[in-house]
Amino acid sequence: MQPRRCLNCKSQRYPAKVGGFCKKCIYWAKVVAQQTDDEDTRTDLSARLRLKVKRAQKYLDEYKWRERPFIDQYIDPVHLEYTIKGISVVCRSKLPFPVHSTLTTMAMEERLFLYEVLLGIIENIPCRTPFLHSEIQQ
Numbered sequence: 001m002q003p004r005r006c007l008n009c010k011s012q013r014y015p016a017k018v019g020g021f022c023k024k025c026i027y028w029a030k031v032v033a034q035q036t037d038d039e040d041t042r043t044d045l046s047a048r049l050r051l052k053v054k055r056a057q058k059y060l061d062e063y064k065w066r067e068r069p070f071i072d073q074y075i076d077p078v079h080l081e082y083t084i085k086g087i088s089v090v091c092r093s094k095l096p097f098p099v100h101s102t103l104t105t106m107a108m109e110e111r112l113f114l115y116e117v118l119l120g121i122i123e124n125i126p127c128r129t130p131f132l133h134s135e136i137q138q
């Protein structure tokens, strides 16, 4: 029997556990669920809670975006480039040369392997919130 996939990211790397979400998504899914619970009781959400839920949804979207190459068995060089830039941003460094042309010449298996290695690094960087690829500037 195959492990259940996460309801959000459909991860093959992390099996779904509590409530159908993987260990990466569960906290943020609970935050988003807060909004749904409050809507059910028809109370007005505070601006602070609305902002928290909006950020949580962005993190869930980020985790979904990160797992897509493993599900599709295809990774676009731009996707990989965002991941490399994300690591450089988090490490407060700059890439010494443009990497896009190098990534386009790599075979798909090589790109997927490199992506898996980089994702393993980025997921273990100690931080309170995950970095968002959408916040990386070109």
Ligand SMILES: [Zn+2]
Residues within 6 Å of the ligand: 006, 007, 008, 009, 010, 011, 021, 022, 023, 024, 025, 026, 063
């Ligand atoms: Zn997940």
